[in-house]
Amino acid sequence: MAKKQLPQYQCKACGDSFSRWAGKCPSCGEWNQIEEVTNTSQGRFDSHGPTKPRDRKYTEPKSIGSVVSDSHSRIHTGFTELDLVLGGGIVPGSLVLVGGEPGVGKSTLVLEIAKNIADQGKVLYISGEESASQIGLRAKRMGVSSENILLSSEVYAENISQMISDLQPKVVFIDSIQTILKESLVNQAGTVTQLRESSQVFLETAKRTSVPIFLIGHITKEGQIAGPKVLEHLVDTVLYFEGDRFNYYRILRAVKNRFGAVGDTAIFEMVLGGLKQVLDRHRLFISPETEERSGSVLSSVMEGSRAISVEVQALVTKSSFGQARRMAEGLDNRRVILLSAVIEKYLGLPLSESDIFSNLAGGLSVDEPSLDLAITASIVSSFRDKPIPRETGYLGEVGLSGEVRSVGQISLRIKELVGIGISQVFLPHGNWKEVEGMFPSTKLTPIKHLQELGL
Incomplete structure (x- = not known):
């Protein structure tokens, strides 16, 4: 008789796992943050026992001297300040998480980036929150009309991964990660398991295709990116988009960056036609x-x-x-x-x-x-x-x-x-x-x- 699988629980605030539910997380002290997660690990054991080593495939290791090269040049966003925050531009194959409060201008920012990059190649914009007509209204206000910007309302991670592999776009924007589902899971969109597993799919896709992917994330009332902390560990770069302190000014801050300095900031000004970068900070x-x-x-x-x-x-x-x-x-x-x-x-x-x-x-x-x-x-x-x-x-x-x-x-x-x-x-x-x-x-x-x- 197969052994009954016990439920697992995980804290959305700190990412720690537990064998039972609790109102208060023992690790970080946050309340009502522990949720049940689905164990998706498979392949280590089957009905005949442990998987044999010969059934596994692995990538042949290479010397570090053969993989260190400058063959992949960074993609410039059209904003010199944003390029500096990213460490010199967008790194091919990177996974970037952009978080911010509702209405701060996250969708406007990525549409501005898409507008600037469209001259270099195709840009794929996945919108799980807004319809194509809603995005079209914003694009019209911002003067975006490029044929290289492709819109899609797909919400299944597997289909998005296949779409990226087929189209091979220059950059992909997913707005937002809380609306994406992995079809093999029964959990609702936005849960701990869906966020973690969907992000893992996009991480693998980005590394395999060398296509950079931007994930847009919501901010909780505590000011943190909604979802488990393990989501921030998966991505290469975490950017926070802040705006409540500066009225019509917006600050984009790097809190994690594997390809540049942490703490760099870019300042934008919200105008009628979108976002404009502020170069003179002294004023x-x-x-x-x-x-x-x-x-x-x-x-x-x-x-x-x-x-x-x-x-x-x-x-x-x-x-x-x-x-x-x-x-x-x-x-x-x-x-x-x-x-x-x-x-x-x-x-x-x-x-x-x-x-x-x-x-x-x-x-x-x-x-x-x-x-x-x-x-x-x-x-x-x-x-x-x-x-x-x-x-x-x-x-x-x-x-x-x-x-x-x-x-x-x-x-x-x-x-x-x-x-x-x-x-x-x-x-x-x-x-x-x-x-x-x-x-x-x-x-x-x-x-x-x-x-x-x-x-």
Whole structure:
């Protein structure tokens, strides 16, 4: 008698598997995320016992020197910023997952990419959520009318795989992965099993045909891509499309990339005719006014492989309550509390009697220790109502004893600041040897302690 197969359960949040259902995941602590999955593994055992080794086929191994080549050039998307996020363009045979909240513009983005790539060859657009007429309305608004963009409403993974093999398109877009079904499974579309198995089919198809495939995914209310974490492990690149903080601006961020740096971002602006890339980031994160104001300090942060100039603002006012408040927008609130305590102890400022409000201009959210010195300078500037020259930048991490610690990628950060007209940069003394003599037209002031700021 065949042994009864026990049900298996998997957490959609972290991907861990369990032998029984539970309301709360023991691994990640999330509630109502564990679902039953179907065991689809087969071939290891049959009615006659284990499969014999001679029945199995394997790919002949090759030396690494014979497979390393540049024969596959990357496919350019038509957006220089997006190409940078992808590590130089779309890699043939790659599987890319694009996630974002409803209405943020994911379908508009992939249609813009399809429009740019259609000049190079056929583009296959699989839509399981919208009909061809709905996509046609959006395409008409965006001015997309290429004969090389092929639309299909197919929802079965096996049929889509066969379609890709027959058509051999330049790029494939699947919108969205939550609507795709694997015909051999009885689960509904969007379940853990369907997501995992359908994505596995597309992964195998992409590697076999060298056709890059983009999967569009939904975002849950917690801000994560809907489905198990194992989905993110399967794909080569994971991109998050964010837009709620920037109103009509959209940010595309790489959180996983096997072919480039993680953390690179591309900024788009939503206009009537679709999405337009923003090349001049300074007008977003730095005020264009040249007037000097107290509490406003310039610095730079690393976003993936490049530096971005940012403006740190602080407002220090007399507290109207019994306990002073510490609030931060775009910065780590705990870091602001820590730095205010360091300032009070080593610079002698009575901040315990004042409210401190700190902000990163432009709506950008960054949690990087290299902004410590800029936050400190902005708080001191606001408290003393002493404006800091707009040609001055601050870089460095601040320790609990008031020492200024070294930061990474210091040359890239200074180069970014010099590019926006900064003529003096305060930096950690530990980074001085790395950049000594590199920027002859810029005054570099190394400091070891907050007391050397001179504010």
